[in-house]
Amino acid sequence: xxxxxxxxxxxxxxLFFIIxxxxxxxxxxxxxxxxxGLYEFYNAMKVKGLNPMTTLGYFxxxxxxxxxxxxxxxxxxxxxxxxxxxISGILLMSFKYTxxxxxxxxxxxxxxxxxxxxxxxxxxxENSAIIWLIFIIAWATDTFAYFGGFFWGKRKLCPExxxxxxxxxxxxxxxxxxxxxxxxxxxxLSEYSITIIILGMVGSVISQAGDLTASQIxxxxxxxxxxxLIPGHGGILDRFDxxxxxAPTVFYFYTLFIK
Amino acid sequence: xxxxxxxxxxxxxxLFFIIxxxxxxxxxxxxxxxxxGLYEFYNAMKVKGLNPMTTLGYFxxxxxxxxxxxxxxxxxxxxxxxxxxxISGILLMSFKYTxxxxxxxxxxxxxxxxxxxxxxxxxxxENSAIIWLIFIIAWATDTFAYFGGFFWGKRKLCPExxxxxxxxxxxxxxxxxxxxxxxxxxxxLSEYSITIIILGMVGSVISQAGDLTASQIxxxxxxxxxxxLIPGHGGILDRFDxxxxxAPTVFYFYTLFIK
Numbered sequence: 001x002x003x004x005x006x007x008x009x010x011x012x013x014x015l016f017f018i019i020x021x022x023x024x025x026x027x028x029x030x031x032x033x034x035x036x037g038l039y040e041f042y043n044a045m046k047v048k049g050l051n052p053m054t055t056l057g058y059f060x061x062x063x064x065x066x067x068x069x070x071x072x073x074x075x076x077x078x079x080x081x082x083x084x085x086x087i088s089g090i091l092l093m094s095f096k097y098t099x100x101x102x103x104x105x106x107x108x109x110x111x112x113x114x115x116x117x118x119x120x121x122x123x124x125x126e127n128s129a130i131i132w133l134i135f136i137i138a139w140a141t142d143t144f145a146y147f148g149g150f151f152w153g154k155r156k157l158c159p160e161x162x163x164x165x166x167x168x169x170x171x172x173x174x175x176x177x178x179x180x181x182x183x184x185x186x187x188x189l190s191e192y193s194i195t196i197i198i199l200g201m202v203g204s205v206i207s208q209a210g211d212l213t214a215s216q217i218x219x220x221x222x223x224x225x226x227x228x229l230i231p232g233h234g235g236i237l238d239r240f241d242x243x244x245x246x247a248p249t250v251f252y253f254y255t256l257f258i259k
Numbered sequence: 260x261x262x263x264x265x266x267x268x269x270x271x272x273x274l275f276f277i278i279x280x281x282x283x284x285x286x287x288x289x290x291x292x293x294x295x296g297l298y299e300f301y302n303a304m305k306v307k308g309l310n311p312m313t314t315l316g317y318f319x320x321x322x323x324x325x326x327x328x329x330x331x332x333x334x335x336x337x338x339x340x341x342x343x344x345x346i347s348g349i350l351l352m353s354f355k356y357t358x359x360x361x362x363x364x365x366x367x368x369x370x371x372x373x374x375x376x377x378x379x380x381x382x383x384x385e386n387s388a389i390i391w392l393i394f395i396i397a398w399a400t401d402t403f404a405y406f407g408g409f410f411w412g413k414r415k416l417c418p419e420x421x422x423x424x425x426x427x428x429x430x431x432x433x434x435x436x437x438x439x440x441x442x443x444x445x446x447x448l449s450e451y452s453i454t455i456i457i458l459g460m461v462g463s464v465i466s467q468a469g470d471l472t473a474s475q476i477x478x479x480x481x482x483x484x485x486x487x488l489i490p491g492h493g494g495i496l497d498r499f500d501x502x503x504x505x506a507p508t509v510f511y512f513y514t515l516f517i518k
Contacts (some may be wrong), residue, residue: 216351
């Protein structure tokens with residue numbers, strides 16, 4: 001717990017600085033987190049005995065994030081083509097890989113890089129306050145679920161995947177996220193307050209699904225944490241597992257219902 | 260061989276009719292081939308012991324082809340997000356699937372549906388003659404490689420994947436494709452003759468890679484053919500394995516070097 005507090009004391013102001021500055025400092029940070037996260041995901045798959053095409057994964061991830069940074073989403077399809085063709089080429093050249101290894105390589109790129117890349121897409125939206133909601137939803141959910149579970153937790157949510165989580169904690173997470181989003185919306189996006197509260201609800205459910213998805217992938221691979229980069233938190237994916245899911249949720253919710 | 264000739268007598272005029280008409284008759288045909296092809300791909304993976312999320316695969320494939328048909332490529336990213344989120348949801352709800360099953364589901368959609376969908380994108384290009392090159396390259400390569408190998412074939416190309424293919428056949432395939440493309444270019448696209456001959460060369464190599472990729476996936480899965488839909492040819496993927504690869508190749512070659 002102490003390690004987590006120290007990590008927070010360093011991490012939160014750092015994140016605040018990065019998001020406030022936005023633009024290339026933010027883009028570079030997203031790229032760094034995506035590459036390290038992908039490295040951790042591939043490592044977990046290696047523990048399971050798979051053989052992801054890591055170099056290809058990092059190249060394609062960098063390419064896709066560049067596409068996002070330079071707002072050239074029309075090139076995305078071309079990148080997918082190049083990826084599949086390259087995987088086929090690798091499969092034909094080297095028999096140490098299988099089509100399963102190729103598919104897990106792409107899955108990692110979509111799940112980690114493309115999802116996280118939505119932070120960049122959100123930063124490019126006209127309304128510069130929206131990006132904060134990605135982090136507010138994930139952290140309000142996390143914090144309220146933790147304390148909600150601590151004080152009222154009785155019924156297990158899904159003991160097979162995450163033994164400590166409770167239904168009461170999950171509900172507290174959703175309510176906490178709605179409250180935090182409502183408060184933020186009232187301050188900075190007052191014309192959309194109600195919509196932002198609904199986003200707080202939907203986003204919190206998806207945020208918790210993101211957390212559980214990461215736990216399940218780790219259980220499947222047979223690893224406890226994705227790594228040990230952040231003291232008290234494990235790997236970068238252990239810290240960003242919810243953010244992966246809240247980033248596209250906030251982006252699409254905004255483009256569909258607010259913009 | 261007789262079965263193949265009969266299939267050809269029915270198949271070639273049918274294809275000629277479908278491409279000449281273009282538009283929705285073509286789009287519907289692409290959709291049918293993609294769904295049946297995906298079904299065959301998933302079946303091969305089931306033989307290997309995997310458990311692809313077939314219903315999700317068909318839904319997403321239909322969605323992506325609709326995106327192509329209505330020229331709404333900007334929605335592609337949103338579809339990828341929905342796919343990954345749905346896979347996560349299925350993984351959390353049902354323990355009979357693993358992240359590997361989810362990733363092979365997506366791989367099938369990209370490899371079969373998205374690749375084949377480039378026929379639709381090519382049909383929408385301004386120059387309506389280009390679409391024929393997708394089929395000319397694949398079939399000229401196939402035919403010339405067959406006879407080239409038959410008459411001059413000595414050295415094996417890659418006996419582990421496809422025991423009958425020879426280097427001489429592969430070269431004859433490339434030359435035949437260049438010749439066929441050159442002839443077609445001379446008749447219908449005379450201002451780009453040289454470029455089309457180069458496309459014939461590049462496309463033929465990729466076409467043969469497509470053929471070998473399909474063989475390798477089948478070998479990996481432990482099936483001889485993808486199915487028995489077309490007499491003498493096996494499944495629809497056995498017949499369209501090269502087309503899968505020539506469709507995006509022709510499309511991107513045109514948009515990059517001709518348009």
